[in-house]
Amino acid sequence: xxxVTQAQTEISVVEKEDVTLDCVYETRDTTYxxxxxxxxxxxxxxxxxxxxxxDEQNEISGRYSWNFQKSTSSxxxxxxxxxxxxxxVYFCALSRDSWGKFQFGAGTQVVVTP
Amino acid sequence: GAVVSQHPSRVICKSGTSVKIECRSxxxxxxxxxxxxxxxxxxxxxxxxxxxxxxxTYEQGVEKDKFLINHASLTLSTLxxxxxxxxxxxxxxxxxxxxxxxxxxxxxxRLSVL
Numbered sequence: 001x002x003x004v005t006q007a008q009t010e011i012s013v014v015e016k017e018d019v020t021l022d023c024v025y026e027t028r029d030t031t032y033x034x035x036x037x038x039x040x041x042x043x044x045x046x047x048x049x050x051x052x053x054x055d056e057q058n059e060i061s062g063r064y065s066w067n068f069q070k071s072t073s074s075x076x077x078x079x080x081x082x083x084x085x086x087x088x089v090y091f092c093a094l095s096r097d098s099w100g101k102f103q104f105g106a107g108t109q110v111v112v113t114p
Numbered sequence: 115g116a117v118v119s120q121h122p123s124r125v126i127c128k129s130g131t132s133v134k135i136e137c138r139s140x141x142x143x144x145x146x147x148x149x150x151x152x153x154x155x156x157x158x159x160x161x162x163x164x165x166x167x168x169x170x171t172y173e174q175g176v177e178k179d180k181f182l183i184n185h186a187s188l189t190l191s192t193l194x195x196x197x198x199x200x201x202x203x204x205x206x207x208x209x210x211x212x213x214x215x216x217x218x219x220x221x222x223x224r225l226s227v228l
Contacts, residue, residue, distance in 0.1 A: 101148065104159075
């Protein structure tokens with residue numbers, strides 16, 4: 001069975017602070033995919049990143065960075081110099097396929113105050 | 115990225131009525147669409163996988179007679195909540211698989227059953 005754990009329910013930061021969201025996953029598959037999605041208050045899910053199990057390279061995209069460590073089954077997400085627009089719920093997800101079907105984590109609410 | 119349109123964004127109905135939610139892929143053909151349900155401050159739970167031209171595959175515990183899914187064309191899937199009751203009130207989100215790519219999500223439909 002697949003499982004995704006996002007232990008942090010809510011994180012509150014002041015603008016310009018960095019924030020790291022934890023994601024720990026469980027799977028017996030040797031090939032799998034990990035995703036991060038952002039859900040702003042409007043409700044739609046915005047794709048942020050997809051990573052396959054064979055690619056442990058960390059990735060940076062602007063203020064976003066991801067740290068994938070198979071040894072600890074973690075795929076953590078860091079927002080650097082947070083902004084108010086980063087306020088949203090962030091979901092980590094696991095899938096056997098590159099396109100889903102997803103097992104979502106519970107989500108982490110990020111609140112960035114000015 | 116690809117655009118998935120979901121309509122309506124919000125619906126309020128009386129108990130016992132049926133409600134139809136549409137999910138359209140606007141700029142691509144989607145052979146596979148997914149329907150999710152999200153309770154307040156909770157994660158997304160996959161309800162069913164909708165394949166064009168065939169019956170939907172429902173997840174365990176989802177009543178197929180209560181949540182009717184039709185995927186009659188490559189750009190449209192519909193979810194009908196039949197004889198809705200207050201416990202069906204929720205946020206419903208669809209997504210569509212883009213061939214050789216990822217899932218893209220609609221903006222969601224907030225259903226309130228009085």
